[in-house]
Amino acid sequence: MRQTPNFNGWRATVLHREDATTERLTRQLRLLGLHVETRWQPLEPTELPDIILVDADQGWNDLLPWQGVAAPRPLVALLGSEAPGRIAWALEQGAGAIIAKPMSASAVYPALVMAVSVFEERRDMAERHARLEERIRLRPLVHAAIQKIMGSHQMDEDAAYRLLRNSAMQKRVPMEQIAASFLGGPSLPEVK
Amino acid sequence: MDKAIKIGVLYSTTGPYGPMGREGRDGAEFAIEELRSAQGVAVEPVFVDPEADINRYLEGARYLLREAGCRHIVGTITSLARKEVIPLVEKHDGLLWYMCPFEGFEANENVIYIGATPRQHLLPLFDYLLPRFGNRPYLVGANYVWGWEMNRLARELILQAGGEVLGERYLPLEETAVERLVLDIEMRRPSFILNNLIGPSSYAFLRAIDALGKRDPAFLPENCPVVSCDLTECELDELAPCAGEGQLTAAAYFDSLGSGENLSFKARVARHYGAPRLVSSLFASAYAAVKLCVEAIGEAGSDEPFRVRQMLAQRAHNTVLGPIVIDRETNHAALPFHLGRIRHGHGFDIIQSQPAVAADPYLTGQRTRQPPKLRVVS
Numbered sequence: 001m002r003q004t005p006n007f008n009g010w011r012a013t014v015l016h017r018e019d020a021t022t023e024r025l026t027r028q029l030r031l032l033g034l035h036v037e038t039r040w041q042p043l044e045p046t047e048l049p050d051i052i053l054v055d056a057d058q059g060w061n062d063l064l065p066w067q068g069v070a071a072p073r074p075l076v077a078l079l080g081s082e083a084p085g086r087i088a089w090a091l092e093q094g095a096g097a098i099i100a101k102p103m104s105a106s107a108v109y110p111a112l113v114m115a116v117s118v119f120e121e122r123r124d125m126a127e128r129h130a131r132l133e134e135r136i137r138l139r140p141l142v143h144a145a146i147q148k149i150m151g152s153h154q155m156d157e158d159a160a161y162r163l164l165r166n167s168a169m170q171k172r173v174p175m176e177q178i179a180a181s182f183l184g185g186p187s188l189p190e191v192k
Numbered sequence: 193m194d195k196a197i198k199i200g201v202l203y204s205t206t207g208p209y210g211p212m213g214r215e216g217r218d219g220a221e222f223a224i225e226e227l228r229s230a231q232g233v234a235v236e237p238v239f240v241d242p243e244a245d246i247n248r249y250l251e252g253a254r255y256l257l258r259e260a261g262c263r264h265i266v267g268t269i270t271s272l273a274r275k276e277v278i279p280l281v282e283k284h285d286g287l288l289w290y291m292c293p294f295e296g297f298e299a300n301e302n303v304i305y306i307g308a309t310p311r312q313h314l315l316p317l318f319d320y321l322l323p324r325f326g327n328r329p330y331l332v333g334a335n336y337v338w339g340w341e342m343n344r345l346a347r348e349l350i351l352q353a354g355g356e357v358l359g360e361r362y363l364p365l366e367e368t369a370v371e372r373l374v375l376d377i378e379m380r381r382p383s384f385i386l387n388n389l390i391g392p393s394s395y396a397f398l399r400a401i402d403a404l405g406k407r408d409p410a411f412l413p414e415n416c417p418v419v420s421c422d423l424t425e426c427e428l429d430e431l432a433p434c435a436g437e438g439q440l441t442a443a444a445y446f447d448s449l450g451s452g453e454n455l456s457f458k459a460r461v462a463r464h465y466g467a468p469r470l471v472s473s474l475f476a477s478a479y480a481a482v483k484l485c486v487e488a489i490g491e492a493g494s495d496e497p498f499r500v501r502q503m504l505a506q507r508a509h510n511t512v513l514g515p516i517v518i519d520r521e522t523n524h525a526a527l528p529f530h531l532g533r534i535r536h537g538h539g540f541d542i543i544q545s546q547p548a549v550a551a552d553p554y555l556t557g558q559r560t561r562q563p564p565k566l567r568v569v570s
Binding site: 002003004006007008024027028030031032033104105106109 | 275278279282297298299300301345347348351521522553554555556557
């Protein structure tokens with residue numbers, strides 16, 4: 001880990017009935033520099049904090065304002081129960097780390113670091129996934145462009161592909177985009 | 193209080209970090225002795241020596257908390273041992289008084305931290321070194337969390353400063369075969385060497401660097417110092433036949449501090465042992481920890497950790513390290529920074545000092561505010 005994780009100035013919401021656990025948790029979060037709000041009612045989707053810690057022992061489905069979609073914020077589950085149903089609930093909400101109850105002070109910082117890291121990894125993967133899906137969707141355009149170049153330039157398929165790829169690289173755009181503009185416009189890729 | 197205050201003293205006086213454990217034990221013992229004889233406070237120490245066996249720390253702590261009736265334990269040197277003992281101290285709602293410099297990233301309600309964190313040792317140390325020696329260090333460390341985390345942090349600081357880490361090597365505490373490591377350092381020619389080794393490996397390393405400096409002046413301390421955040425007065429004898437002269441250490445206390453508080457402290461130490469004795473930050477910090485503990489218990493009228501912590505956070509307490517405030521949130525002491533250079537004939541010359549700063553154990557940057565203005569004791 002190159003950079004020391006720092007949560008100074010972050011806003012955290014603890015979704016848990018106020019008790020000894022929330023008291024200790026709040027102390028630990030504060031000394032890490034976070035601003036802490038504790039509540040035991042559903043979160044407003046318009047007012048999401050930077051990180052959320054939720055009671056997975058008693059949490060219910062509408063406590064977190066996202067169902068069936070990826071969690072929009074890093075989430076830590078506070079869990080005393082070992083019941084598979086409760087673990088599953090935490091996973092369904094998108095928890096990236098667990099703090100076991102009764103809580104040990106030394107569990108908090110590692111859980112935050114892990115939840116944020118898992119959240120970022122998932123977000124990056126989702127973005128990558130979306131980009132790849134888009135490219136797959138546009139693949140027929142590339143195929144069509146290659147066919148057109150083969151005809152107009154009297155080239156074989158490999159040479160037409162290379163021409164399109166070089167053109168994309170020079171303009172620093174994806175092949176799908178160069179293929180689309182080529183098919184839609186009058187100009188052919190420049191031959192190098 | 194009618195009953196004697198029982199304090200557990202949990203240090204290993206043998207094994208690879210025995211010299212440090214002996215200092216901790218002696219410092220605690222001296223404080224208790226002084227409280228008894230000079231102030232008439234009844235304090236009963238209960239000594240446990242785990243002899244550097246990690247399993248025996250847990251047994252020892254269990255004995256102290258459960259059978260011996262100690263609610264307060266001064267002890268542990270390594271982070272490994274501290275982490276081992278903490279769950280038990282939490283369970284019994286006791287307080288562990290930890291006084292070693294360490295790698296930070298911990299703030300437990302049931303621990304009072306008198307030892308310096310990287311904000312208090314490594315950061316000011318690098319502020320001093322980088323403009324003077326350059327930003328291309330070589331990092332060596334003990335093969336456990338202290339060495340790993342200190343070097344990780346050092347690397348982060350060096351990259352932030354636009355520098356480069358020329359090498360990073362780890363040795364077990366008792367490994368004294370340092371030839372290959374020193375050869376690598378000789379080849380790479382760093383600006384300085386950060387030494388996070390512990391015990392015999394550290395002493396062997398310093399001896400080998402001393403020999404290297406004699407062969408190649410580029411490795412004399414004035415050109416490429418070996419700097420550490422944990423080498424203290426109590427280990428200088430272990431470096432023989434070399435003296436480590438000129439090498440640097442950061443600490444919250446040195447024997448050579450010129451404050452009135454320290455001169456009087458050293459005179460009392462000399463009287464107690466029948467001869468002058470070089471006092472290390474470990475001795476002084478264990479002494480300060482016991483004094484703080486007993487003082488806070490007295491003021492609180494209870495040995496209950498919650499009440500004791502309240503007393504500690506309420507005001508600055510005069511100690512041999514200077515006035516100490518314990519942060520209410522982190523339980524860490526604000527500590528001064530001193531940079532010592534090993535001098536001819538043992539001990540350290542203090543070449544730079546900075547006033548106490550808060551520990552900021554998680555390096556959030558928010559706790560760098562100066563503690564409340566304190567009376568300077570000197």
